[in-house]
Amino acid sequence: MSEKGPSSYFPSIEKTYGLPIQHWLDIAADQLSAGTPHMRVVESLKTEHGLGHGHANAVVAYAKAKLAG
Template identity: 80%
Template sequence: MTDDNRVLAPAPPADGSKPKGPASYFPSIEKTYGKPIQEWLDLTADRLASGEPHMQVVTWLKTEHGLGHGHANAIVAYVKAKLAAS
């Protein structure tokens, strides 16, 4: 993991509202799979930075780590969007 491809987990909204978009899945992902979301973001950022396509990373999270499709896709979509914006 290099700092160039590190995507930090979002802070909870300051106004107490629920997160929107892919980040809305993050509390459930942490609860369901027992790892902090930052671990999933780091693993995913490494894969995407190495050139793996979106759906290949989704499949990897599902088969190697047991994530459901929606959770895996939310993580990959969030990381891709943050990497594209940086």
């Protein structure tokens, strides 16, 4: 059974950017915990770290769900 949802992007994110997914999740979680809105964290990952929109959004959505859980 194939992975669904935000985590389905993780192998591609690691391959594309050469860093473990935890690196990106930590950045997103830190910003979300500080009260930064979802789309502002997405924009930060895109502009400051060079992630594509889909990848950045997947990382933020996953981190946000984990923080809420």
